[in-house]
Amino acid sequence: xxxxxxxxxxxxxxxxxxxxRYECKVRDGEAALIGxxxxxxxxxxxxGYRRIWKLLRREAWKVSRKRVHRLWRQxxxxxxxxxxxxxxxxxxxxxxxxxxxxxxxxxxxxxxxxDRTEDTRPLKWLTMVDEFTRECLKLKVDRxxxxxxxxxxxxxxxxxxxxxEHIRSDNGxxxxxKALKAWLEKAQVKTLYIEPGSPWENGYGETFNGKFRDEFLxxxxxxxxxxxEVLGNDWKDHYNFDRPHSALGYETPGDxxxxxxxxxxxxxxxxxVQPETGDxxxxxxxx
Numbered sequence: 001x002x003x004x005x006x007x008x009x010x011x012x013x014x015x016x017x018x019x020x021r022y023e024c025k026v027r028d029g030e031a032a033l034i035g036x037x038x039x040x041x042x043x044x045x046x047x048g049y050r051r052i053w054k055l056l057r058r059e060a061w062k063v064s065r066k067r068v069h070r071l072w073r074q075x076x077x078x079x080x081x082x083x084x085x086x087x088x089x090x091x092x093x094x095x096x097x098x099x100x101x102x103x104x105x106x107x108x109x110x111x112x113x114x115d116r117t118e119d120t121r122p123l124k125w126l127t128m129v130d131e132f133t134r135e136c137l138k139l140k141v142d143r144x145x146x147x148x149x150x151x152x153x154x155x156x157x158x159x160x161x162x163x164x165e166h167i168r169s170d171n172g173x174x175x176x177x178k179a180l181k182a183w184l185e186k187a188q189v190k191t192l193y194i195e196p197g198s199p200w201e202n203g204y205g206e207t208f209n210g211k212f213r214d215e216f217l218x219x220x221x222x223x224x225x226x227x228x229e230v231l232g233n234d235w236k237d238h239y240n241f242d243r244p245h246s247a248l249g250y251e252t253p254g255d256x257x258x259x260x261x262x263x264x265x266x267x268x269x270x271x272x273v274q275p276e277t278g279d280x281x282x283x284x285x286x287x
Contacts, residue, residue: 033063034071041077044243046215048079054244099166099192101132101204104260107192108137108164109205112145112172113212117222125232126153127212131168131204133260135253136239137161139212139232143225147177158187168192168202211239 010017036059040052047055049072053065101107113125124145128138140153154163167184169175171193184191194201216235222228244250 030071033061034075036061037068037071037075037077044215045219046079046211049077050246050250051244054250101130104130104133104257105162105164107131107166107168109168109202109208110138110150110175111169111202111205111209112174113209113217115213115217115222115228117224117228119223123222123225123228125212126150127205127209128153128157129205129208130164130253130257133253133257134204134208134245134248135257136208136236139236141225141228141232145174147174147180150174151180151183154183154187163187163189166190166192168194168205170194170199170202171196 004012006017006020010020033056036056037052040055041047044051044055049069050065052072053063053068056063056068099107107130108128109131110126110128113127115123115125117123122143123141124143126138126140126145126149127136129135130137137157138153140149142149157163167189169191174180175191176193181191199206212235216232220228220231222231239253241252241254243252245253245256248256
């Protein structure tokens with residue numbers, strides 16, 4: 001080791017002595033900020049630093065995204081990313097790549113997601129999403145769901161929000177049932193059936209289902225059907241009104257939908273009005 005004075009060493013390295021002597025100073029309130037980041041990360045274990053930053057800003061923390069990123073790396077937070085193989089778009093005219101939603105109630109996507117209660121009995125979730133606003137329109141759960149129960153869910157939504165111009169789904173037996181197809185034809189809703197074995201053609205629905213499983217189903221153990229129903233409604237409210245959505249510029253689907261107030265073609269906004277603002281968007285469960 002060379003025995004050089006600090007002055008000589010800095011001169012050789014071309015570095016200012018003030019830089020050599022600089023000691024990092026912890027900002028006031030940094031400990032509280034880090035503590036809140038830990039709390040949000042525990043509550044939302046699948047969120048990255050950008051969503052955590054957005055939640056902090058909504059809580060009135062005056063913090064930049066770069067600062068949150070620095071603290072995120074400093075604290076060792078990490079969201080594991082799953083490697084996925086790319087698929088071709090396919091040739092189906094009913095895929096989301098060929099027919100994209102242009103306004104609210106233009107295209108809805110629906111699908112089924114399966115899970116189990118603690119006693120291993122089945123749970124079947126019906127998910128409905130507006131592809132334009134990314135709102136979760138419906139989370140219906142039961143041990144089994146028939147085509148008639150799917151029709152009932154549509155009728156309930158039609159009174160609150162109106163019906164879409166198109167509805168996208170796979171070719172599951174509940175979605176191709178004669179009774180459902182007759183109801184949709186009478187309601188003048190066009191069906192968009194994707195090609196068999198091509199889930200990527202229903203990209204918005206599949207993306208929502210992935211988040212639904214990753215952030216909710218994989219984190220909850222249901223002891224009963226009723227518990228699944230109650231917690232599912234709570235998560236739907238969280239998804240629509242609290243969870244920042246990256247595809248919407250980290251706005252929530254509920255806030256994004258408010259900017260489109262009055263643009264619900266064929267709908268009945270009067271039946272689904274926010275009590276505080278009068279906007280024709282989704283209302284929270286139980287309000």
